[in-house]
Amino acid sequence: MDDDKEKVKYLTEEEQQKLLEKYDPEAGTRKLKGMLGYIAFIGLLAFSLFQLYTAIFGVFTAQIQRTIHLGFALSLIFLLFPANRKKRQKGKFQIAWYDIVLAVLSIGVGAYWPLFFEDLVMNVGRLGTLDFTVGLLAILLVLEATRRAVGIPITTIAVLFILYGLFGQYMPGFLSHRGLTFERMVQTMFFSTEGILGTPLAISSTFIFLFLLFGSFLIRTGVGQYFNDLSTAIAGRRVGGPAKVAIFSSALQGTISGSSVANVVTSGAFTIPMMKNLGYKKEFAGAVEASASTGGQLMPPIMGAAAFLMVEFIGNGITYWDIAKAATIPAILYFTGIWIMTHFEAKRLGLRGLTKEEMPSKREVIGKVYLLIPIVAIILLLMSNITVTHAALYSILISIVVGFINKDVRMKFMDIIYALVDGARTALAVAAATASAGIIVGIVTKTGLGLKLANGLIDLAGGYLIPTLMLTMVAALVLGMGSPTTANYVITSTIAAPAIILLGVPDLSAHLFVFYFGIIADITPPVALAAFAAAGVSGGDPLKTGIQSSKLAIAAFIIPYIFVLSPQMLMIDSTWMEVVWVVFTAMTGMIAIGAGVIGYWVRGMHWIERITAIIIGLLLIYPETITDIIGLTSFAILLALQYFKKQGNKNLPTILDNGHNIERID
CATH class of the missing domain: 1.10.8 (Helicase, Ruva Protein; domain 3)
Known part of the structure; x- marks a missing residue:
C-alpha cells in the first residue's frame, strides 16, 4: 500500500512526556526530590486550596487576590521550571541557588500588596523607593517566569511593548507618543489594575484556575481513555476509520484541554500509529491529529479558557453562555471540514476502516457513558443562571463522585490531593502568560496604541472590510505564534480586533475572528508547534506536516470571514x-x-x-x-x-x- 505502512507502535508515557517537554514549555518542569520536592508539592497544594477557598467564600480585594495568585505562580515557576530546559542530570532538572533566591523574591512580591494595602491605597500615584523597587522587581520576575514557563515569543512581545512605552517619542508617524517615565511605567504595571494586575490576571485568579482544576479532576476519572474508546466505537469502522477517530477524539479532548500540543501528544499517541498502520502517510497522519487537536481550542465549553477573557474584554452585558453558544456552529464546521477531507483522502487511497477485532467492546463503551456526566453537567450549569465560579465548583464535585464510581480508577483521598497539585501545576504557565499579557494591555491602554494600529490597518486597507480582515488575519497569525491560548487571545484582541470593530463589525464577531487566527497559528508554518509535536509522534517531516495541517484546517481560514460577513452563523440577531x-x-x-x-x-x-x-x-x-x-x-x-x-x-x-x-x- 505505502512505504509508510508499518506495524502499530504506540508511544509509552515516557515517550509522550519527552515530546511534551520538547514542544510544550509548560511541560518542562523539574522532578524535585527531598526537601525541595516537599516544598514544591505543598506549595502547589496550597495554591489550589487558596483558589478553592476564595471561590467558596468570596475573593479578596482585587489587588490582594491577584498578587497572592501571582506570588504563588512566580515562586513555584522558579522552583519547577529551569532557566535552561536542556540541562538535565539523571532524568531530573538541577536546581540552582539563584532559582531559590528568585522564588523567595517572588513570595515577597506576592505578599507586598496584602501587607501594605492601606498605605498603597492612601499613597495612590506616589511611589516610595521601596515601592518602586518592588514594582520593578515584579516586572522582571514576570518576564523571566514567562520565558521559562511559556516561551520566548510572548516574552519578546512584552519586552518590545515595554520599550515602546518608554521610548515611544522616538517612534515614527502615528506610532509616536510622549513616552512613559520609569516611575509611571512601574506605577502602571504593578500599582494599578491596568498592567500586570489587570483583567487577564484577574480572570486567571478566578475562573481559569477553577476550570483547569476541573480538567485535572476530570482526567483522574479516566475520561481521557474513554474519549478514545468512544471515538473508536463511533467512527472506527468507517472508511479511513482511525483518522475520523482522531478528529472525534480531539474534539472531545478539546472540551477539557487548554493546550493544542498536549492534545496532540495525548490523543495522537493513540490515533497516529493507527492511521499509519492503515496506510496514511506519516505527514498526513500527523496533520490530521494536529489540525483536529488545535481545533479543540475552538470547541466550547472551555475554548482554552479564552471564553472567560472574552466576557470581560467585550463587556456590554455579554455572558459566557453567549460566547459558548456563538462558537458552537463555527467549531462544528471546522471539524466537519477536516472530517470531509480525511474521508475523501481515505476514498482516494482506498483505505479501510478498523476490523471488528480492532474495535473496543461496545458494551463496555456504553457501560462507561457515565464518565461524560461532568462535561454534560458543566454545560448545563453554564446554561443556567448559576455563576461561572459555582458551575466549576459543582462540576469538580461531580467529577470526584464519578471518579469514585469508575472501578478502573476508583478515586481515593490521595488522588484528590494529586488532582489539586496537578491542577495548580497546569495553572502556572497560564498565570505567567496572563501577567505578561497584562503588561501588553497596560502599554496599549496608556499609549493609545490599539486605536492607532486599528486606524493604521484600516488606512492600509483603503477603508474596505475584506482587505482589513486579511491584514488583521496576518497580524493575528504572527502574534499568535508560540503563545498559549489565553495570552494569544489577549494579544490579538487588544491589537488586532479594534480595526474590525471600527468598520462596524459586531464585537463578538471581531473577537472570535482574531481568536480563530491566533489559535490556527499553532499549525501554521514556520512555528506550528502542534504540527511539529504531531510530526514527533508520526516520525514525519515537521514542515510538511505543518503544510498538510494548514490544508486540512482550511475551514478555519474561511469560517471567520463567514461569521464576520454573516453574524447569523454566531446566532446574533437571527x-x-x-x-x-x-x-x-x-x-x-x-x-x-x-x-x-x-x-x-x-x-x-x-x-x-x-x-x-x-x-x-x-x-x-x-x-x-x-x-x-x-x-x-x-x-x-x-x-x-x-x-x-x-x-x-x-x-x-x-x-x-x-x-x-x-x-x-x-
Missing part, C-alpha cells in the same frame, strides 16, 4: 431558519472545497474540476442569495458529472494485458 440556511450552505461549500483540495469526490478529479470545486465552495460559503443559488446549481452539476463519469468508467470493458484482467481505476 432566526433559526437563517441559522439553518447559513449552516447548510457553508457545510455544502466545505464538501466542495474539501473535494477540490484532496482531488477526489465521487471519483478522482482533474485539476480543472478541483479549481471549479473550490470556487463553488467559496460561492456557497459567501453569505449572499445570488452566490448561494449559483453555488448550489454548480454543486449539483459538478456532482452529477462526477457520478455519471464514474458510472461510465464502470461500464467500460476490462482491458486485457497478457491475458490478465486489469481493473479500471477512477
Whole structure:
C-alpha cells in the first residue's frame, strides 16, 4: 500500500512526556526530590486550596487576590521550571541557588500588596523607593517566569511593548507618543489594575484556575481513555476509520484541554500509529491529529479558557453562555471540514476502516457513558443562571463522585490531593502568560496604541472590510505564534480586533475572528508547534506536516470571514431558519472545497474540476442569495458529472494485458 505502512507502535508515557517537554514549555518542569520536592508539592497544594477557598467564600480585594495568585505562580515557576530546559542530570532538572533566591523574591512580591494595602491605597500615584523597587522587581520576575514557563515569543512581545512605552517619542508617524517615565511605567504595571494586575490576571485568579482544576479532576476519572474508546466505537469502522477517530477524539479532548500540543501528544499517541498502520502517510497522519487537536481550542465549553477573557474584554452585558453558544456552529464546521477531507483522502487511497477485532467492546463503551456526566453537567450549569465560579465548583464535585464510581480508577483521598497539585501545576504557565499579557494591555491602554494600529490597518486597507480582515488575519497569525491560548487571545484582541470593530463589525464577531487566527497559528508554518509535536509522534517531516495541517484546517481560514460577513452563523440577531440556511450552505461549500483540495469526490478529479470545486465552495460559503443559488446549481452539476463519469468508467470493458484482467481505476 505505502512505504509508510508499518506495524502499530504506540508511544509509552515516557515517550509522550519527552515530546511534551520538547514542544510544550509548560511541560518542562523539574522532578524535585527531598526537601525541595516537599516544598514544591505543598506549595502547589496550597495554591489550589487558596483558589478553592476564595471561590467558596468570596475573593479578596482585587489587588490582594491577584498578587497572592501571582506570588504563588512566580515562586513555584522558579522552583519547577529551569532557566535552561536542556540541562538535565539523571532524568531530573538541577536546581540552582539563584532559582531559590528568585522564588523567595517572588513570595515577597506576592505578599507586598496584602501587607501594605492601606498605605498603597492612601499613597495612590506616589511611589516610595521601596515601592518602586518592588514594582520593578515584579516586572522582571514576570518576564523571566514567562520565558521559562511559556516561551520566548510572548516574552519578546512584552519586552518590545515595554520599550515602546518608554521610548515611544522616538517612534515614527502615528506610532509616536510622549513616552512613559520609569516611575509611571512601574506605577502602571504593578500599582494599578491596568498592567500586570489587570483583567487577564484577574480572570486567571478566578475562573481559569477553577476550570483547569476541573480538567485535572476530570482526567483522574479516566475520561481521557474513554474519549478514545468512544471515538473508536463511533467512527472506527468507517472508511479511513482511525483518522475520523482522531478528529472525534480531539474534539472531545478539546472540551477539557487548554493546550493544542498536549492534545496532540495525548490523543495522537493513540490515533497516529493507527492511521499509519492503515496506510496514511506519516505527514498526513500527523496533520490530521494536529489540525483536529488545535481545533479543540475552538470547541466550547472551555475554548482554552479564552471564553472567560472574552466576557470581560467585550463587556456590554455579554455572558459566557453567549460566547459558548456563538462558537458552537463555527467549531462544528471546522471539524466537519477536516472530517470531509480525511474521508475523501481515505476514498482516494482506498483505505479501510478498523476490523471488528480492532474495535473496543461496545458494551463496555456504553457501560462507561457515565464518565461524560461532568462535561454534560458543566454545560448545563453554564446554561443556567448559576455563576461561572459555582458551575466549576459543582462540576469538580461531580467529577470526584464519578471518579469514585469508575472501578478502573476508583478515586481515593490521595488522588484528590494529586488532582489539586496537578491542577495548580497546569495553572502556572497560564498565570505567567496572563501577567505578561497584562503588561501588553497596560502599554496599549496608556499609549493609545490599539486605536492607532486599528486606524493604521484600516488606512492600509483603503477603508474596505475584506482587505482589513486579511491584514488583521496576518497580524493575528504572527502574534499568535508560540503563545498559549489565553495570552494569544489577549494579544490579538487588544491589537488586532479594534480595526474590525471600527468598520462596524459586531464585537463578538471581531473577537472570535482574531481568536480563530491566533489559535490556527499553532499549525501554521514556520512555528506550528502542534504540527511539529504531531510530526514527533508520526516520525514525519515537521514542515510538511505543518503544510498538510494548514490544508486540512482550511475551514478555519474561511469560517471567520463567514461569521464576520454573516453574524447569523454566531446566532446574533437571527432566526433559526437563517441559522439553518447559513449552516447548510457553508457545510455544502466545505464538501466542495474539501473535494477540490484532496482531488477526489465521487471519483478522482482533474485539476480543472478541483479549481471549479473550490470556487463553488467559496460561492456557497459567501453569505449572499445570488452566490448561494449559483453555488448550489454548480454543486449539483459538478456532482452529477462526477457520478455519471464514474458510472461510465464502470461500464467500460476490462482491458486485457497478457491475458490478465486489469481493473479500471477512477
